Amino acid sequence: MPKFPAYLLSRLVFVFLLMLAPMATAQTPAPADGAAQTAAPPPEKVAELIKLLDDPEIRNWLQNRPASTAAKVEQEATLEVEKMEAQARTRFQALRAALPRIPSEIASAAGKVRQQASESGFAPALYLLLGIVGVGAALEWLFRRTASRAKFQSPVLTRAYVEFGPLIVFTVVSTLIFMAVDWPPLVRAVILYALLAVIGYRLIMGLCRLSVDTGGMSAFQYSRIRILAAVFTLGLALWAMCRPLGVDNDVRTDIVYLFSVALFLIALEAVWRRPVDRRGNPPTRVANILASLYLVLLWLLWSIDFMGLFWLAIYAVVLPRLLSGADRLTRAFALTRWNEEDTNTPRMVLLLRGVRAIILLLALGWLGLSWYYNPSVITSDSPFVRTLVYGLFKSIVVLLIVDLAWHLAKAYIDRRLTPASDDLAVSPDEAARHARLRTLLPIFRNALAAVLICVAAMTILAEMGVQIGPLIAGAGIFGVAIGFGSQTLVKDIVSGVFYLMDDAFRVGEWIESGSYNGVVESFSLRSIRLRHHRGSVFTVPFGELGAIRNGSRDWTIDKFRVRVPFKTDIAKVGKLAKEIGKQLQEDPELGPHIIKTLRMKGVEQIGEFGIEISFGFTARPTGEQTAIRRRAYTMITQAFAENDISFAQPTFQVGGEGAGGEGKEAAAAAMYKRQADAAALAAAEGGKK
Incomplete structure (x- = not known):
């Protein structure tokens, strides 16, 4: 298949811009009459120009002058397009002509291997390969007998040991046998790539079986991946063998395309015959059509050698599922190994985020290698775009590091903020220290988040080629202006810092300041949140607190x-x-x-x-x-x-004479009784204070 040359596209773009230049010049409006009269040359220069135009030599040169630059550029652009079409046609015809020669080329290469093996006193390469595989399989069988009796605390670890332990034994044994023998050159190439294909296929199958055991892959997906892995490893091994065996490059390219078509058809069959999903819903026709178009796009990107876009398209679909499966395996291992379900502990965060970061870094490294060895048209011709692409690669690494650091710090802080079940059993000093930590750690967490975001942003901008020096200087000047314009805010923040340094209050303590009182629920950089015993919430800036009465100390x-x-x-x-x-x-x-x-x-x-x-x-x-x-x-x-x-109780003596005296005495006694009750109630309330 023809590759699209990078320099041709750059030339076409350059030619297009040159052709636009005279068009823009022709569309420029003429100057006004006044401007034309002002810019008119002197009469003597006009007369001299007319005299020069009457010169026979100059008139002859004007009639026979070379074609314009725009015409030349247009002609070169047309020739480039025709050249590209001719190259593509020639390449296609060469590949089509090489198709019938595939069996003869493979037979010729096999004959060369047999001849070299017989001349060197070796058996045919196939027998040698079977012998190495047989010896490795025998030792692997002995190891598997002992591995089946091994039991680890984690069933996932036990399953991984059973899957990959024998594979490691097979790999080590076959490698030692291969390195111990001085093979002929062609036999060495055949056995080397065949052994690599066998080991790679077994590694893929081991990972798939482990995913099936943990529920990350269905039986249908496992059967199709097994066929894809077999065809892929076989095609890759044949492609690698053809070069040292002297197979024609066109035949080698045809072999690769035939295997790619086989992989495409297998994937297409898996799309249209896939069963119901995890929720029991059958795949729709629209989803199958979109998946088929996606496979066609992948094949076209690979065919025209756009490897960067090819791997990006694969990552867009495969990478999320791969990360989900890795999380499932990691959680299953943690659950069976440490009986730990909480994913917010530092150990679980390090394990989960670490596995994710490793997978993303490997994917990013492979993408970088494919982009470097198969540069796209834009990346190779534009230094700016090249800087942008590699800056994106480095920025992703920075984001992964910042993400891991933030989640580790957040998990540690959240763990310290969570009250332990034995807080009542600790000493008062230890309880006070815990309360102080629960007060200061939220502020430290917010400050750490701000610092990490700023550092990540500045680092990414620097990697993208942006000069961050002026940004830092401008941010400093802007900060000074904001500081002068918001003195109250600065006062609140500084006051809060000193309150915390003096340990004036902690979360959960009852404080009183002026007309505000309540239990400290939380606070930010500039204010404190108080919960009154009747349910009201006061949000008070630190600058307005003043003197504080703390009723929850000692x-x-x-x-x-x-x-x-x-x-x-x-x-x-x-x-x-x-x-x-x-x-x-x-x-x-x-x-x-x-x-x-x-x-x-x-x-x-x-x-x-x-x-x-x-x-x-x-x-x-x-x-x-x-x-x-x-x-x-x-x-x-x-x-x-x-x-x-x-x-x-207060007592009163009331006396009276005359008619109605007894009624007045009773009324007065009742009044004094009420006053006595009120006085007793006031005394009781005063005692509370």
Whole structure:
């Protein structure tokens, strides 16, 4: 098949541009009259020009001058097209004429191999190949007997060992035998490429069987891939043997095309006869037609030697399925080896992303080699496009590295952010350290993402040939301008940095700042998010926080007061408080949160209606101090009732005379009773504070 020369396309484009130049010149509008009069030459120069045109020599030269450049270029372009057509026709006729010579050329090459083998005292190459394969298969059989009894912790690893262990033994044995014998040149070439074809075919089949075992490939796909692999490896081996055996290049090319047509027909049959998919849906006619057109496109790209586009078209369909199958194999191995289903752990991320990166790098390397050794027309003729293509290759490598680094860091940070089941069992210092990490790691994660994105973007631009120095300088100037224009934003960010450096608050702590209070839920670079106990959410910039009162550090003391009558036995109240404190300490729900249990502080104040006694306890700042205080109120009320101790109440004496005096006294008593109840309630609320 003819190859499309790169220089011909470049010349055609150049010729086309040259032909457009005079057309653009002819379409240029004439200058205005005023401009023409201004630019007119002097009369003496016009007279001199007319005199020169009357010269017989100049008139003769003008009549016999050579053709214009545009005409020459047009003629050269026409000749180039005709030359390309003639070359293609000649090449096609040569390949067609070489078709009948394929059997004779193969027979002649086989005769050369037999003759050289007999002259060197060797058996025919086929017998030698069968002997090497037989010895390797015998040792492989012995190894397979021991390999079948091997058991690994992972069934996937066991299956891989059973599949590839014997293949490795066969490869090593056949290689040693081949290297130990000094073969004749032609026999060596035949045996070498035949052994490579056998090993390659077995390697492909081993991978396919492993994919079938893990559910990545159906039985129908396995049967068709087995036929494709056999035809492909056989054709590749014959193509490689033909060169050292002296087969004509046209015959060699025809052999390759015949095998390519066979592969195309096998793939086409697999498309139209494929069964239902994984979901049980049969393939539609439109899908089969599109798949057939895709196969035709692949064959045409390969035929005209556009190997870069050929491999890109293959990657577009094969690479996603290959990555999916690799993920399935990797997860099955991790599940059976470590019993690990979570894909967000650092080990799983490294395994999954590492396997993906290896597959993508191998595919990219092969594409780069095919593009380098079979350069396309545009890539070979345009330095800019060549820089762009190779810059894309390097950019993909950079993105793979950045992707692996980001997912590893994210998995590690997410793992540290996830609360462990034994957080309550650690010491207070360790719990504080964990809380500090859970506070700082989200900010570090966001900053790391920004840094990786910037580094990746700058590196990719540099690989694509863009000068990033001016970009960095411009970004610096723009940053300074933004800083001056957004001083409030800078203030918020800087204030947040210093709050975090001072460890002023952590996620999960209750803080109060001015009119804002609540539990710290999260924060960004410029603001903090507080959840009020009634459900409201405050988003407060760091610059507006000011002084912070943190109620969730180390310990908290809760005090309250109770008013009793003047004649109450204070010592008895103290004993009751001590007993209540002991019961609170033994409570399975509230006891773990109490540091110093409830006790009576003493007489706090002698009021107008009774004595105010103060109580207090020390608890951990977990938010349970309110529940402890409520339980203490309940237990004190019950204990006072059981021991005939009453709460102090204001009393009033109201006297009156005359008619209706009794009704007024009753109304006044009821009013004073309501005032006393209100005073007692206010005293209780004051004790809470």
